[in-house]
Amino acid sequence: MQYRDIRNAISYAIARPEVDGNRVGVWGTSFAGGHALMVAAIDKRVKAVVAQVPFVSGPETLVRLLRGDFLLHVRDNLAADRANRFHDGEPAMLPAVSPDPMGQAAMPQTDAYEWFTKTAALRAPNWKNEMTARSLELASEYDPGSFITQISPTPLLMIVANEDTSTPYALALDAYERAREPKQLLVTQGGHFDFYTGPGFDQVSAAARDHFVTHLRA
Helix, strand or coil: CHHHHHHHHHHHHHCCCCCCCCCEEEEEECHHHHHHHHHHHHCCCEEEEEEECCCCCHHHHHHHHCCHHHHHHHHHHHHHHHHHHHCCCCCCEECCECCCCCCCCCECCHHHHHHHHHHHHHHCCCCCCCEEHHHHHHHHHCCHHHHHHHCCCCCEEEEEECCCCCCCHHHHHHHHHHCCCCEEEEEECCCCCCCCCHHHHHHHHHHHHHHHHHHHCC
């Protein structure tokens, strides 16, 4: 639904007189980085795309983020939640992040907990550390990287963090290898959340800007 909404936003934008429909770019980071890949593969109105630390494979990410003994338990819980909702029960909830890397959460990494709780305190005081189990199930089924060969001939820039454990960098590198030209890879030093503020932000935002200027400038 989210990547389809991006396509709807493109439809709205290019209908406006001040927008050049031949110069549409799409940028996304993390889960939305997967959306950017998906939209660029499907919607050829997109003429340039940047995917920053992108989520490329729900099935592969789930296997890497959760311990094997947790994984079986999580899948049992997802099946139980589906059965409960079928009988008009309340949806099961789980933490989005956890201070315990061995705890059950959608994102069990320590840096994810630190970033979300710090950012919530500064910018989103009403944020709640919870999500539906169904959201995790839907994310685990989402596989935008499987479409990456279809992005060409739209120019692709993929930005990967070499210490990323939230959207495992190895998965992004594998996806990049499958992508066809024209493509460009920027490997940065740091973790998943190191590029939203500070010097890391300056580096990746400049790279994205340059990609769009190169490929969208009249």
